[in-house]
Amino acid sequence: MRKSPGRRGPRERLKERGTESLDDAELLALLLRTGARGRPAEALARELLGGAGLHGLARALPAELERQPGMGPAKAASLLAALELGRRLAQRRLDTGDAIRGPEDVFRHFHARLRDAPHEQFHLLLLDGRHRLLREVMASQGTLTASLVHPREVFRPALREGAAALVVVHNHPSGDPAPSSEDREVTRRLVQAGALLGVPLLDHVVVAERGWVSLREQGELEALPWGQGPARG
Numbered sequence: 001m002r003k004s005p006g007r008r009g010p011r012e013r014l015k016e017r018g019t020e021s022l023d024d025a026e027l028l029a030l031l032l033r034t035g036a037r038g039r040p041a042e043a044l045a046r047e048l049l050g051g052a053g054l055h056g057l058a059r060a061l062p063a064e065l066e067r068q069p070g071m072g073p074a075k076a077a078s079l080l081a082a083l084e085l086g087r088r089l090a091q092r093r094l095d096t097g098d099a100i101r102g103p104e105d106v107f108r109h110f111h112a113r114l115r116d117a118p119h120e121q122f123h124l125l126l127l128d129g130r131h132r133l134l135r136e137v138m139a140s141q142g143t144l145t146a147s148l149v150h151p152r153e154v155f156r157p158a159l160r161e162g163a164a165a166l167v168v169v170h171n172h173p174s175g176d177p178a179p180s181s182e183d184r185e186v187t188r189r190l191v192q193a194g195a196l197l198g199v200p201l202l203d204h205v206v207v208a209e210r211g212w213v214s215l216r217e218q219g220e221l222e223a224l225p226w227g228q229g230p231a232r233g
Contacts, residue, residue: 036070103214114171151193177208
């Protein structure tokens with residue numbers, strides 16, 4: 001299938017009008033460069049996007065992409081690398097030493113990374129006495145349950161790093177950040193453990209495609225003061 005003589009390809013339109021003039025499939029076609037036999041790169045790109053669009057493609061596993069006709073290990077790797085670069089560019093990441101001022105900082109740090117994750121991930125932000133970031137740790141991956149997120153696994157790295165407080169965050173692959181009853185139960189257990197160990201839990205933030213919810217703001221945690229001063233960067 002050849003493009004019609006009057007229709008310019010994505011590369012030509014990009015040079016003339018810039019990247020913003022191209023739709024998602026046209027940009028994806030430029031990454032793929034070639035299609036399959038009898039099918040140009042743009043047709044392959046539109047098939048890959050399907051009905052789920054870029055967010056659906058971002059959730060694809062390498063093996064799933066490689067099985068598509070016209071793809072293969074090299075194209076799949078290039079595509080996933082480009083999607084990861086886009087995620088990193090979109091993130092407003094917290095660096096070591098940055099003060100966390102509230103749940104919105106946590107959301108901005110994690111949203112681009114977690115919104116397309118196919119499974120729930122449970123992360124810890126370990127903080128010093130002024131609520132500045134010491135370290136980030138992924139504690140578990142899978143459906144969030146009280147048995148999966150045991151206080152021992154949460155507070156072991158906090159004690160090892162000498163953290164003065166911590167924030168926990170997990171994602172909802174469904175796209176809805178509304179906390180479940182299990183989310184609330186896990187939060188209560190972690191609050192109790194933190195009080196006993198002297199490492200208070202400042203917040204539990206649920207991140208999803210459609211936003212975030214702070215269990216602290218919903219009254220599930222004592223409203224301890226956040227660190228002062230803006231985060232760097």
